[in-house]
Structures are given as structure tokens and as C-alpha cells.
Amino acid sequence: MQRIYFDNAATTSLDPSVLEAMMPYLTEKFGNPSSIYSYGRESRLAIENARKSVAKILNAHPAEIFFTSGGTESSNTIITAAIRDLGCKHIISSPIEHHATLHSVEYLHHNDEIKLSFVKVLPSGHIDLEDLEKLLADSEERSLVTLMHANNEIGNLLDLHAVGDLCQKYNAIFHSDTVQTVGHYPFDLRNTPVHFITGAGHKFHGPKGVGILYINENVKIKPYIHGGSQERNMRAGTENLYGIVGFAKALEIATANYEKDSAYIKDLKTYMKEQLQKNFSGLSFNGDVDGRSLYTVLNVSFPKNEKSEMILFNLDINHICVSGGSACTSGVDIGSHVIRAINNNPNQVPVRFSFSKHNTKEEVDAVVEKLKGLV
Template sequence: MYAYLDNAATTPLDPAVLDAMLPYLAQHYGNPSSLHGPGRQVRAGIEQARKSVAQLINAAPSEITFTSGGTEADNYAIFGSVRSLRLAHAITSPLEHHAVLHPLQVLAKSGETKLSYLRHDAQGRLDLAHLEDLLATQPRTFVSLMHGNNELGNLNDIKTIGEICARYDAVFHTDTVQTMGHYPHDVQQLQNHFLVGSAHKFHGPKGVGFLYRRGGVAVDSLLHGGAQERGVRSGTENVYGIVGLAKALEIAYHDMAAHRQHVQGLKDRLIGRLMASIDDVRFNGLSAEADQSLYTVLSVSLPPSSISEMLLFSLDINKVAASGGSACTSGAQLGSHVLEALGADPDRPTVRLSLSRLTTADEVDYAADQLAKLYQPASALR
């Protein structure tokens, strides 16, 4: 069999999502900016998708902008806010995705903003008292802190973070790429100005995402050259991708509690099997804490071994798909900026095993068995 446990990188396309997309790949081919019938038909599909996404997160349709994915949405929020609102100070953490860190570092290097990094402990818990201290000295600040860490699985309390930001009139952006479609998001209950989604993280197509921008927050666009997306994001829309995104999010929200129960059960099973079969196995950050981490992500720290440098390759040969960390970083097994920030032992290899509602118990058992087999020779020598 083949065990696909790299769902944090991308998820399989739901067949129902493909069915929703097919008419827009074949019959409905009009340009959505055209005024004729075929164009209006396609425009209607986009606007229905926008309405659907907005309803699911309790937003207004006008607050949803479709993008090419989470990276573009993050970049739009970051560059747009700092430059348009002239925010001279930005706060983030060293544990963020590079789609957040790199734009902020570009802005800091150019002198457009001062960048501060939030303190955290050895498990990756953010120091919110430090956040409040930083905001107290310079309240009109841009804050970007993710909801769920893509490598560790740590969950941050974005409701509390938003409330702190609101007290100091800070602009709050949260990268919700790993949690969108897995946890309910109600923007009326949050104090965030921006959040993002990427369809392929919740069984939708690749190359499409969305940005929620709270009404009244006026920022400049990254892309110019047309009036698409209400003048916010130029370029002909990825129509079938947008339709697929909306359908995937609808499916994700339907029976979300049951999906969570299923996947959490698989994660608990995986933790138990790894602990029983591999000496000195550990878990990075809060990855093994059910109430403090993504139920879809398990970051496994393994003992030093002669196979460490070839671990992911060996798993692949044995038909287990996994990763060392973010799929957006090459050589992530030993080069994770997140693990480095936590002070993790560089001699201990990390493998990220990530699950979805389509993952089976057989896949979990098979992956755990293959990892155990790789470490049996090392165990036998001790």
C-alpha cells in the first residue's frame, strides 16, 4: 500500500469538488469581465462562490478577494497595510511561514517599517505579555501571527491576540492557511483585519486562495492592470479554481466536528504506535498536545541515527509520503527555521506526518510500521 501523510503540504482533491469545477473547464468558458451572456454566466459563478465563502466565515461578500493562494494573500495584506497605512512598526514571530517572514523582512530592509519579533518558549508558545509591551510603546502597528503553525502544529489564540491588538489600534493579520477548512472561523467574533485561505489545504484545487479584508480597511493592490476583483486584484480570475475553492470549503464546514473527531483519533493512534515502537521518540513543540495543536499535524523528533540524512528518502522508497517541515522549503528536514528558533537538537531528524479526513487507519499503521523498521537496526545496536 501507499501511505500519504503529507496533507499539510497538499490534500487530495475531493471528487465532488472536481464535479463542481468541470462545467467551468468545458461548457462555461466565457471571460467573466465580458458583458455578453457567456461572460455573465461565468461572472455569476464567481459571485456565488464569493457569497458562499463569505457566509461560511460570517463576512460580507465585498470583504472576500480571490487570489492565487495563501502566499499572495499574505503578501497583499502585509505590503498593502504597511505601505498604504504607513505603519512604521510591525510585529511577528520567528515561527511564521516564509510567506509572512520574507515580505516583512523586505519591508524592514528597505526602511519602510521597523520589525520586532515576539518572544516564545522552547515549545513555541508565544509570549502575549511581550506583545502587549511592544504595542504599548508603539500602538499603531502591523501584527502578523498565524493561527496554526504549518510545521509544529501549534495553535495560537487568535481571539485573544486580536483583542490585544484592538486595545492598541493595531492592524492584525493572521495566516490561517493550515486551519481554514479544519476549524470554524467567524470574523464577527474575531478582531482580525485580515485572514487567508488556500484551497488545496482543504481538498480543493491548487493555485487558488482568498483573502478576507475587513470592511473599511483600505490598502493598495499588489497587482495592477485591470479592474478585476473590484479593482483590488488585477488579472482574469481563475474561475474553475474559485468555484472549486468554494465547494471545498462548503464540504469542509459540513460535518466539521465529525471530521475533526476522525482525524484526531488517527493522530492519537499514530502517537501511540510511534511511542510504543521507537525508543526516545519525541514530538516538537506542542504537536502531541490535543488541545494545543492542529489535529492534522504531528511533528516527530527522532533519535540520531545513520539513516537521519536519508530519512525522508527512505520513507519514500517504502511508500510513505511525509515531509521534514514546510513543503515550501527545500531541504526542510535539517534546515527548518522554526526548529532552529526553538533550539531543537540539529542531530535529531524531524519528520512531519500530516493527516486529513480522507486518511485511513491502515495508512497510519503502515507509516508507523515503516518508521519503526527504519529504526530497528539502530535500536538493536544499543
């Protein structure tokens, strides 16, 4: 049986054209970008061209783009730097962030005694901006606000401008985990009031293990990883040359096809929602599914019973890949912290379907048909 992959918020397949662009750097063009002879210069040029391309797409300056190993490293770098270098003594975040953020801020809170506040989350899954303003206004210390752009479990989109404006008003630093939106959303960083954003290549048909960190030119931080002078002294270690080339190529493809692909994927999400509503009773959708929501993610809760409790397991047996929360790294299923924060109903089983341009309505039909026997 053919596998159906509806877990594109966890990771996506590598685009063959991306692999093609990477291949020379996995084979004959292997020079160390720091070497001064021609082999090295060729690699350096590939990295700088990738940086220019990424910066142009995001409407940033190339000097504001740094390549890293992915979203986790990028977020760790800036959260640590905001405390160490930018005078932030108070972190304001939310209980629905990805663990890359949550576990970083909790670590700093417990080990460095940094004040940590969680902004209220509304039942829609959106951040309560009034509560955010109150937290900022009441803060006696400079704050770091770290709030994700699109939630990887429910798809809700944050209003970057509204949050950025509040941060400016209260002289706070603003970081947004944009891992789910880089490659899926038209950024205009020069006109967006944000100090830092992050991205990961594997979320938009690029390679795994490569990402970016955008550092607005008006903020200066020190590196997180120490060593050589790579990435203009901001991120030591021999560059992931083929990964960086692949990241830029994947972003170029995603950007060129954004209108077409986003409309297609949005249509699939709507179709799946309608088919679920038509065929099942007692469902509820998590997040602002018809409002400010990323077109790739659909999160639905089924009523809990003996059958539905086993839904993820049974879908897996039937070669259907979906997830109950974010990609589970520990192997221990303790449920989703995001769903718990917005809708703590123990009698429901949440399932996340997340789509890509490779999915089809026929696959949606097949999954809905299979679900009929499983819940």
C-alpha cells in the same frame, strides 16, 4: 506498493465532487467574467455565488472576501498594504511563520527600512503574549502584527481573540495567516478581532493556485496587483473562474463534514502518537501536541543517528510521503526554521506527519512498522 500520503499540511488531493463542480467551467462555460454578454454573465454569477458561499461560511460579508492565487499572494498583499496604506511603520511577527510571511516582512525590513520585531516563542511553540504586549506597548509607531493561526509544521494554534484584543488595545493592525485553518476550523469573522486573514484551496481538497483574502470592512487598502478592475479593483487579472468555483465547493464540503472529519482525523493523530510512543524510545513531540494544536499535524523528533538522518529519504523509497518541515521549494534541505526556533537540538531529526480524512489506522500501523527498520 500503495503510496501512503501523510503530508496533507503541504497539500491535499482534489475531492472528486470539487472537480465535478469545476468541470463545466473548464469546458463549455468558459466566458470571461468581465464580458457583458450571457457567456460572461454566467461566469460572473458563478464567482459571485462562490463569494457569497465563502462569506457565509466564514461569517463575513461578501464584500470582505477577495479571490487571489493563494496564501502567498494574500499575505504579500496585506503586509505591503499595511505599510503603504495604513500607516504601519513597525512589523511584529514571529520566527516560526511560514516563508510567505517571513520573507515578505524581511524584504520590507531590508528594502523599505521598516522596523521589524520578532515576538518570543515559548518552548511549547506558542507565542509569548506577554512579550507581544510589551512590544506593542513600547512601539512608538503604529504596528502591523502578523502571526499565523495554525503553524504548518507543529500545528500549534494561536488564540486569535487574545492577540486581536491586544492589537485593538494598542491600535495595531492584525493579520493572521490562516492557510492551515480555513477549511479545517469553524471561523466566525464577524466576531473575531482580526483585520485580515488568508486561505488556500489546496489545503482542504480544493484546487491549487486559488485562495482568499479577507479584508475587514473597516479597513481600506489599495491593490497589490494593478491592471483591470476585477475583484472590485482589489486584484487585477482575469479571475481563476474554475479555481474559485472549486474553492467554494471544497469549503462547503469541508464545512458540512467538519464535526465528523475533524473527530476522525484527531483520532488518527492520537493513535499515531500512541503507537510511536509504544514502539520507540527517546522520542519527543514538537509543539503543544496535547494542548492548543490543530488535529491535522503531528511533529515528532527521533534521536539522530546514521539511520535516522536518512529517514525522509528512506520513507520516500518506501512510498511514504512525509516531510521534515514545510514543503521544500528550493531542493536544498537546510532543516526547519520552526523547529530551530523552538527546540534547537542538533541531535534530533524532526518529521512532520499530517493527516486527512482519507488516511486510516492501517496506514498508521504500516508507517510505524516501516519506521521500526529505519530509525
